[in-house]
């Protein structure tokens with residue numbers, strides 16, 4: 147019985163070994179070719195960015211279209227993110243800034259988007275992420291912009307207003323929250339710590355299951371986990387990555403009120419991204435405080451057949467009930483319908499800023 151099992155498995159495992167050798171050979175050929183690409187790019191522009199977000203998106207999309215399975219499109223995305231990350235890292239290592247500490251959801255988004263062959267710059271606030279990239283301490287940053295349960299991440303929206311950085315890409319990740327402690331139980335625990343967004347995303351579960359425990363805000367879920375690792379009276383709400391990073395045990399998993407809870411992150415940096423054929427453009431607008439102004443603001447989009455996927459408003463802090471509108475459009479700013487719509491829009495509004503055009507995820 148055992149022998150016949152071995153006899154059937156052996157040739158298949160030998161075939162896997164041979165295929166792996168071929169994959170390895172091809173990966174090394176790919177890495178060497180990327181290094182050549184890197185040298186040519188450097189000859190043309192010594193200080194130019196190694197990162198080409200449009201090319202990375204197109205490499206992955208092309209393979210997803212060619213793919214006949216059983217490898218899944220998600221697996222292609224995950225595997226090639228790592229392959230490209232390694233190839234890019236052999237040209238020059240990308241420094242990525244995001245809200246830390248270790249194990250934060252921002253870290254997860256940064257690693258999923260840019261792969262593991264990066265230098266990690268963990269920051270203590272979103273302000274610091276923007277500052278680090280603006281000052282050149284990091285090549286790019288990753289910041290959350292909206293959550294499917296809680297809506298906009300207001301601080302990020304406000305920071306975009308005055309930052310010269312561009313949006314280079316987007317990455318939406320599933321946010322699965324867990325309650326965790328050092329011991330794996332709630333014995334001796336007197337309070338729960340988490341980022342305010344996480345507390346809001348779990349408020350139903352918390353009020354049903356632990357109305358007796360006060361909840362306090364931490365600067366990130368990773369930070370809550372770090373504090374729980376030092377203090378047995380603290381339970382943290384954070385992701386599985388944070389539990390591993392801080393050696394915590396999960397008391398309850400999947401405690402977010404919406405099982406489909408997701409957060410969308412944006413990659414930001416000082417570079418423009420070229421069109422890929424499937425892009426999105428993010429802009430900020432402000433309109434004069436008069437009747438019909440918002441209608442007029444949106445009319446050029448409809449007139450040029452440009453679809454809007456998101457409209458968010460933030461107070462302009464003038465005390466006059468004036469607002470900034472954050473708008474996402476389908477298409478790239480260099481493509482004629484979007485370019486025309488933006489030209490017309492500019493004439494209607496009191497404030498206009500393009501945050502960037504970037505590949506849709």
Ligand SMILES: O=C(O)C(=O)C[C@]1(C(=O)O)C=C[C@@H](O)C=C1
Nearest residue numbers: 180183196197198201230233234
């Ligand atoms: O095509 C390039 O410019 C490369 O440097 C190669 C490569 C890749 O590995 O495919 C790596 C980094 C860039 O961001 C884009 C693509």
